[in-house]
Amino acid sequence: MTFPSSATTDAVADAAASAEPAGSGPAIVGRSPGQLMWRRFRRDRTGVVSAVIVLGFFLVAILAPVISMLYGKDPYSTYGQDRPGLLNPYGYPIAPNGGMSGEFWFGLEPGLGRDVFMQLVYGIRTSLSIAVIVTVLSTIIGVVLGITSGYIGGKTDYVIGRVIDTLLAFPSQLFLIVFLPVVEAAIVLPEEETPTWLRYVSICLVLTVLGWATIARLLRAQVLSLRTREFVEAARVTGASPGRVVFKELLPNLWTPIIIQATLALPLYVGAEAGLGFLGVGMTEPTPDWGRMFQVGANVYHSDVTYLIFPGVSMLIFVVAFNLLGDSIRDAFDPKTKR
Amino acid sequence: MTGFLVRRILGALVILLIISAVTFYLFYAIPRDPARAFCGKICRPETLTLIRHNLGMDEPLFVQYWHWLVGIFAGRDFVQFGACPAPCLGYSFATQEPVFGAIVDRFPVTLSLTIGASAVILSFGILTGMLAAWKVGQPLDKIASASSVVGASLQIYFVGPLLAFYLVDTAGLLPRPSYVAFTEDPLGWFTHLLLPWVVLSIIFTANYTRMTRSQMVEQLAEDYVRTARAKGMSSRSVFFRFAWRGAMIPIITIFGVDLATLLGGAIITEQTFSLHGIGELAVRAVQNTDLPMLLGVTIVGAAAIVVLNIVVDVLYAVIDPRVRIG
Numbered sequence: 001m002t003f004p005s006s007a008t009t010d011a012v013a014d015a016a017a018s019a020e021p022a023g024s025g026p027a028i029v030g031r032s033p034g035q036l037m038w039r040r041f042r043r044d045r046t047g048v049v050s051a052v053i054v055l056g057f058f059l060v061a062i063l064a065p066v067i068s069m070l071y072g073k074d075p076y077s078t079y080g081q082d083r084p085g086l087l088n089p090y091g092y093p094i095a096p097n098g099g100m101s102g103e104f105w106f107g108l109e110p111g112l113g114r115d116v117f118m119q120l121v122y123g124i125r126t127s128l129s130i131a132v133i134v135t136v137l138s139t140i141i142g143v144v145l146g147i148t149s150g151y152i153g154g155k156t157d158y159v160i161g162r163v164i165d166t167l168l169a170f171p172s173q174l175f176l177i178v179f180l181p182v183v184e185a186a187i188v189l190p191e192e193e194t195p196t197w198l199r200y201v202s203i204c205l206v207l208t209v210l211g212w213a214t215i216a217r218l219l220r221a222q223v224l225s226l227r228t229r230e231f232v233e234a235a236r237v238t239g240a241s242p243g244r245v246v247f248k249e250l251l252p253n254l255w256t257p258i259i260i261q262a263t264l265a266l267p268l269y270v271g272a273e274a275g276l277g278f279l280g281v282g283m284t285e286p287t288p289d290w291g292r293m294f295q296v297g298a299n300v301y302h303s304d305v306t307y308l309i310f311p312g313v314s315m316l317i318f319v320v321a322f323n324l325l326g327d328s329i330r331d332a333f334d335p336k337t338k339r
Numbered sequence: 340m341t342g343f344l345v346r347r348i349l350g351a352l353v354i355l356l357i358i359s360a361v362t363f364y365l366f367y368a369i370p371r372d373p374a375r376a377f378c379g380k381i382c383r384p385e386t387l388t389l390i391r392h393n394l395g396m397d398e399p400l401f402v403q404y405w406h407w408l409v410g411i412f413a414g415r416d417f418v419q420f421g422a423c424p425a426p427c428l429g430y431s432f433a434t435q436e437p438v439f440g441a442i443v444d445r446f447p448v449t450l451s452l453t454i455g456a457s458a459v460i461l462s463f464g465i466l467t468g469m470l471a472a473w474k475v476g477q478p479l480d481k482i483a484s485a486s487s488v489v490g491a492s493l494q495i496y497f498v499g500p501l502l503a504f505y506l507v508d509t510a511g512l513l514p515r516p517s518y519v520a521f522t523e524d525p526l527g528w529f530t531h532l533l534l535p536w537v538v539l540s541i542i543f544t545a546n547y548t549r550m551t552r553s554q555m556v557e558q559l560a561e562d563y564v565r566t567a568r569a570k571g572m573s574s575r576s577v578f579f580r581f582a583w584r585g586a587m588i589p590i591i592t593i594f595g596v597d598l599a600t601l602l603g604g605a606i607i608t609e610q611t612f613s614l615h616g617i618g619e620l621a622v623r624a625v626q627n628t629d630l631p632m633l634l635g636v637t638i639v640g641a642a643a644i645v646v647l648n649i650v651v652d653v654l655y656a657v658i659d660p661r662v663r664i665g
Contacts, residue, residue, distance in 0.1 A: 166357055173618075174636065185628065271494055294497060301501070301508075308500055320488060324488065
């Protein structure tokens with residue numbers, strides 16, 4: 001359960017105030033909810049460690065070209081094919097453990113012989129950027145439609161509510177892969193090659209279209225209960241415009257569920273994007289992509305299991321860290337929630 | 340009860356109608372032309388026109404949709420391919436077979452996968468969740484919570500091949516996953532599907548452990564539990580006879596949704612282990628841009644979700660007598 005943050009921050013402020021021995025120690029300072037949240041978060045060691053790991057992943061994504069320069073390889077060159085002595089005639093790395101060596105830190109990709117480390121580093125870019133874009137877009141759409149639906153009510157609410165119901169009744173995993181070719185076929189003629197950017201856009205589009213309904217439904221329910229509260233009625237009675245009520249009265253109380261939902265959604269989108277790649281409908285060659293690494297890994301694991309382990313473990317670390325970070329953010333925003 | 344069922348079923352039909360109409364429109368409004376694909380490389384315009392006519396594709400979209408809808412109940416006749424009997428969901432151009440038949444053929448695989456995975460998810464997930472709640476704050480609880488965080492973050496396409504490598508390739512403990520019909524060889528069915536079941540249930544199980552734990556903890560703080568304890572009931576009886584009933588309600592809701600997802604095609608698991616189920620059918624249809632097949636699979640998947648939602652609502656009333664439906 002999430003409660004309006006004003007109530008919780010009051011309670012925490014009270015608790016913080018009473019914890020200080022009266023008279024002694026520093027004077028009581030007024031802190032904004034944001035400051036309180038930050039203080040609570042800093043005390044949570046798991047949260048801080050996870051935040052550092054997540055930040056590390058984002059840094060790697062942003063600094064990929066720099067890493068590539070320092071490392072001296074790029075994700076596109078087929079080192080294994082260009083240079084003899086790296087891959088055997090079947091296309092598998094000759095050196096043990098997937099061809100790991102001082103030169104190729106994480107080994108070589110079976111078949112094409114590209115550098116695994118670079119694939120991984122550049123793959124983070126694809127995964128993270130898609131996940132971030134989709135999270136932001138679906139959250140914005142979900143927030144706007146959820147609040148509209150809950151606040152206006154009536155026919156608008158009915159229509160939006162039915163759309164949400166229908167979307168949630170869709171078998172989402174299935175729809176993801178079904179709609180990708182449809183979106184693309186609507187833009188590209190069958191004879192043409194699908195450009196990379198289009199695949200990128202359509203992945204974002206389909207994930208967003210299927211993703212906004214969850215948060216919209218949640219916010220609609222929250223707004224429905226908030227709009228009958230005294231402070232909203234008071235604002236209305238004093239003549240506040242709907243815009244003011246939404247932005248100054250409702251929205252401050254909704255930040256907590258919004259942020260919680262967004263942190264829950266992002267790792268799911270990372271997984272979903274990679275899932276698309278794994279099924280062969282994700283990012284196309286030559287764009288480095290974790291999902292396609294899994295696809296290759298699942299085909300070659302009999303002979304070269306190392307290739308599968310790198311993207312698998314990296315993704316596991318990222319998703320675990322992000323989930324733990326999400327839990328900590330939730331605790332920091334809303335200390336009353338029980339987990 | 341009857342009134343409730345009738346209303347819910349009507350509502351479900353409306354939702355299915357909307358989903359099918361939207362999907363149909365989206366699929367057939369695109370320029371990728373199934374008739375052209377069917378016509379082959381050297382395609383004379385008159386042949387193309389003929390094929391389109393035979394497929395009924397020269398008619399307006401809503402007429403085509405109407406034919407498709409009627410076909411489900413009355414069957415259709417395709418000049419090109421012959422009759423398509425009663426529950427006709429269309430004809431797949433790519434695989435040259437009726438869509439409904441293809442789905443029915445694949446269904447036992449997906450059903451077996453679903454049944455086994457559900458059994459693992461429910462027994463293991465709820466059990467560990469209950470144990471964690473029973474020992475709140477103790478090492479067992481912490482281990483269960485930690486492993487559920489990791490479990491929920493695992494991906495099927497990573498764990499699947501990894502376990503297959505270590506358990507099948509290296510250790511040889513299990514046979515290579517494949518589908519053996521239950522009616523032919525029950526033991527073979529079990530051993531060949533065991534690995535897919537376990538892999539498929541890993542990500543779900545973690546979720547159920549978490550949920551069961553928090554629900555049980557919440558239920559144990561309820562007044563009725565205190566009353567039962569005050570009247571001298573042992574903790575164990577309260578825990579296993581009373582509290583779990585209340586805890587199961589949200590679990591059933593989520594399970595209904597998950598079950599539908601599984602039935603709609605545990606796509607990634609089927610693809611990982613090359614099991615020829617409905618999900619794998621969908622992936623293949625996507626690769627071939629086989630629109631009639633995709634439409635059929637989507638509708639069947641949506642129908643599974645909608646039907647199971649109704650079943651869940653009815654189950655509420657069975658488990659919790661306070662819930663009134665009607």
